[in-house]
């Protein structure tokens with residue numbers, strides 16, 4: 152699975168309330184939910200108005216900390232983001248991404264990628280080609296087990312078919 | 315092997331090591347009035363009327379918005395009751411209390427168990443040597459369907475504590491002190507084993523306080539190896555065998571941290587992060603509008619007893635609201651029978667029905683912008699109890715002292 156897109160950079164400790172503010176929790180329509188992705192961050196308006204299909208989020212450590220709300224990955228995926236790359240992810244957010252089918256990669260040196268760079272990501276191999284700086288980076292990929300769940304279309308689809 | 319490696323080895327039927335991804339059998343799947351309705355929607359829209367994997371191992375607990383505070387909540391709670399009826403799973407209604415404590419009191423948690431639920435503080439079950447994991451909607455729906463889930467086996471951090479607490483200092487002060495040191499991301503993707511002389515001397519309530527706040531350090535799970543009094547507690551509530559999990563002697567931990575409590579003073583987490591910890595003395599004098607004593611972290615009988623000893627024969631400061639909420643109905647009844655309840659009322663406190671109460675919005679008692687609350691709960695993020703409000707986290711005894719004076723007070727100064 153190879154993805155190419157523009158990078159949107161975010162900092163450390165982006166919690167689920169910044170990714171998807173609690174006041175929208177009652178929404179159930181996925182398209183409506185998507186319209187509020189990253190709204191609580193310091194560049195929420197800019198992101199929502201100009202993010203394009205296939206764009207990539209690159210963030211610091213502990214991305215997705217806070218509550219267990221699944222609206223967070225669902226909204227990020229819904230607005231068109233193809234993959235989230237971060238120095239580390241909070242456990243529940245990480246699980247929710249796998250279970251709902253949003254690819255994620257762990258990259259210790261996210262400072263090598265700048266806001267606005269165009270990067271090409273191989274989600275399975277974890278290779279990242281930064282077309283803007285021509286640098287190549289290696290990220291930590293999801294495990295085989297997690298990729299199987301993603302490929303099946305999420306946890307429930309996997310459990311229905313696999314066992 | 316560490317405790318979590320042993321638990322996962324047994325539940326996955328293969329030898330595991332940290333970093334492995336495995337499927338593990340679950341002992342119990344829990345959901346609550348908040349989050350539970352989403353699980354049911356997810357379950358039924360994907361799986362229709364499929365039966366749950368084992369109806370005796372699925373529990374629904376009502377603890378957040380109890381009794382229903384709005385029509386929307388009432389509809390959600392009805393959805394859960396209807397599901398419980400259809401599927402025949404266990405349901406603990408609005409007259410029971412905080413979910414994890416209900417599971418403990420009903421003998422549904424034993425060492426070796428892996429229990430998943432929709433609350434982020436399931437890991438307090440490590441107080442009896444069980445692995446509790448808080449999870450999202452899809453996870454719990456899948457868990458209910460198959461009785462198993464995927465996990466990454468975490469590395470383990472060892473926290474060794476020695477020494478004796480001074481008067482008015484205890485488990486909450488210790489865990490806040492550790493949080494300050496390890497920070498809110500310090501145990502990310504890690505399990506914690508608490509050990510040492512100070513920990514072994516702790517009763518169940520203190521162990522719960524400790525393990526519940528592993529969540530605040532972003533830890534997966536936290537364990538205390540059960541000592542005889544904990545084993546006796548579990549045995550008194552269940553028929554099955556109770557076999558503690560011990561870590562092997564030669565284990566190499568991801569990191570080792572040692573603390574001594576002999577000189578520990580009362581600690582307090584200041585707004586707006588649980589690791590923004592100071593000595594209570596450093597912020598003494600800060601005016602508060604409200605004090606909350608309760609939650610899954612500090613709502614047990616032992617917590618209330620400490621508070622009662624402090625409040626006995628005294629009145630809280632005029633203008634301050636003191637809200638006391640027992641974690642469960644069992645605790646509430648004990649408090650009535652032993653006279654604590656009467657003493658609390660005499661001191662000027664409001665005592666409400668069991669539940670999570672002022673741990674988060676959703677319960678009566680929310681703050682106005684600019685108001686300040688001292689809470690015995692576990693989190694104080696911005697907006698958690700009302701926009702523009704400030705929340706401090708401390709021990710029940712610091713909370714009681716603060717209610718008496720109306721300003722943050724070191725209990726040793728009273």
Ligand code: SF4
Pocket residue numbers: 377378412413433434435609610611669670671673674692
């Ligand atoms: S008191 Fe708060 S943290 Fe504890 S179980 Fe209830 S909502 Fe969760």
